[in-house]
Amino acid sequence: MTDIILAIVILFAAGLICAVLLALASHYMGVEVDETVNRVRECLPGANCGACGYTGCDGYAEALAKGGVKTNLCIPGGAGAASAIAAALGVAAEEAVAVCAFVHCNGTDEHTSKCAEVDGCSSCKAACLTFGGGESCIYSCLGCGDCADVCPADAICVKDGIARVDTRLCIGCGMCAKTCPKHIISMLPRTARAAVICSNHDTGAVANKTCKVGCIACRKCEKTCPHGAITVVNNLAVIDYEKCTGCRECVAVCPKKCIKSVDFEAHTIG
Amino acid sequence: MELFRSLVIILMGSVLVNNYVLSRFLGICPFLGVSKKLDQATGMGVSVIFVMIMATLATWPIQTFILDPLGLGYLQTIVFILVIAALVQFIEIVLKKFMPALHKSLGVYLPLITTNCAVLGVTINNINDGYNFLESIVAALGCGLGFLLAMVLFAGVRSRLDESDVPQHFKGLPITLISASIVALAFMGFGGIVENLFPAV
Known part of the structure; x- marks a missing residue:
């Protein structure tokens, strides 16, 4: 009988000691969890896409709670998240620019050709390491769909050998732009009315040979643009969306049709 | 010297011969669950080493100085579970307070x-x-190091598995279990090796 009582007492004592120890530990050594972090975290969409530049939504929430960080960095959350965060933190909301991914290449199978066949590669990254991927234009989209694989919103598909973004589905996280080994995907503001659908930095003569719709750096757009929004940098037209008013005069004048009129909300390109 | 030899035998024996995961088949759930990526596998392995040593530090005196003298050896399992669970919670609180980076x-x-x-x-x-x-x-x-070794090795195996063309019906857990058993078979080769590596002088 005493054995049973002893066993119960020992076990009870062990449990009690552990409990008291833990209670004391959490009382004296507990770390205050900042409530703001939780409040801010609830404003974020939880996609953990990393577009803000932090390690997922939790990382961004912690950085926000510490202060000194812009509230408009969450791209999937957009203006809604920015204002909610600003309300939770009690600061003035910053304007959030909604963006959309855009593939700067129109080198579909009918416009360009391959100079080599890359066999057995299922990723752009691997194909790119193999002599640049076998497209005659080395700036061209390889069409293996690395961007489609990383897209958390399933907004990218490969059509005619070129990655295409469904702008209605794109959440603007920028994962595709980071993944693309050719760096031909960029995040454009959703208000953009025209976009350069080429990434070719070759001179006109070379670009003309490799692709029927490549930018030949003729500078017609640069001269035509009434707002000075287009500059040809390194043989490629670049649109400054701060200055662009959406008049689309460049679209009309481009001889290679490599500046396209776009409307991301209506999902029309070209 | 004799003490050193016996300690080395215990250490190497528990890393290679009596590997907890691959020979005794304990701790299989973290072995299968957290071995997908090398950094996670390493983190888990290091944590296990840490907890195993802390748990031994706490439980050996309890068994020797409390349970055995009182003739309560049969309470071993339940007391150990209680103590280890409380200990890990306690360590977590302490780490969070004093070593946030490690936590x-x-x-x-x-x-x-x-x-x-x-x-x-x-x-x-x-x-x-x-x-x-x-x-x-x-x-x-040694057991913790053995666990870490098994985790790291298997993380490597699994990253190879990701790249390979596995038949449809073996995809996922089946091929993982098969490869785990092959790794375990490989570890059988260590049987008896340690005593012969460090022979008695």
């Missing part, structure tokens, strides 16, 4: 290890094998 890297894994069978297995086997305090700690270190 960030190990913190995710600590609750997973709280009631891990490998940790309980180490503490109970140390008692069953009749090790003294020092030997127990060395054995715990």
Whole structure:
């Protein structure tokens, strides 16, 4: 009988000691969890896409709670998240620019050709390491769909050998732009009315040979643009969306049709 | 010298011959669950080493100075579970307070290890094998290192598996279990090696 009582007492004592120890530990050594972090975290969409530049939504929430960080960095959350965060933190909301991914290449199978066949590669990254991927234009989209694989919103598909973004589905996280080994995907503001659908930095003569719709750096757009929004940098037209008013005069004048009129909300390109 | 030799045998024996995952098949759930990526596998392995040593530090005196003198050896399992669970929670609180960086890297894994069978297995086997305090700690270190080794090796195997063309019906867990058994078979080759590596002088 005493054995049973002893066993119960020992076990009870062990449990009690552990409990008291833990209670004391959490009382004296507990770390205050900042409530703001939780409040801010609830404003974020939880996609953990990393577009803000932090390690997922939790990382961004912690950085926000510490202060000194812009509230408009969450791209999937957009203006809604920015204002909610600003309300939770009690600061003035910053304007959030909604963006959309855009593939700067129109080198579909009918416009360009391959100079080599890359066999057995299922990723752009691997194909790119193999002599640049076998497209005659080395700036061209390889069409293996690395961007489609990383897209958390399933907004990218490969059509005619070129990655295409469904702008209605794109959440603007920028994962595709980071993944693309050719760096031909960029995040454009959703208000953009025209976009350069080429990434070719070759001179006109070379670009003309490799692709029927490549930018030949003729500078017609640069001269035509009434707002000075287009500059040809390194043989490629670049649109400054701060200055662009959406008049689309460049679209009309481009001889290679490599500046396209776009409307991301209506999902029309070209 | 003799002491050193026996400690080395215990250490190497528990890393290679009696590997907890691959020979005794304890701690299989973290072995299969967290071995997908090398960094996670390493984090888990290091946390297990840490917890195994701490658990042994706590449970060996309890068994030797409290349970055995009172003739309550049969309470071993339940007391050890209680003590280890409380200990891991306690360590987590302490780490969070004083070493936030370490807590960030190990913190995710600590609750997973709280009631891990490998940790309980180490503490109970140390008692069953009749090790003294020092030997127990060395054995715990060895078992933890063995766990880390198994995790790291298997993370490598799994990253190869991801790249390979597995038949449809074997995709996922089946091929993982098959490759785990092959790795375990490979570890059988270590049987008897340690005593011969460090022969008695």
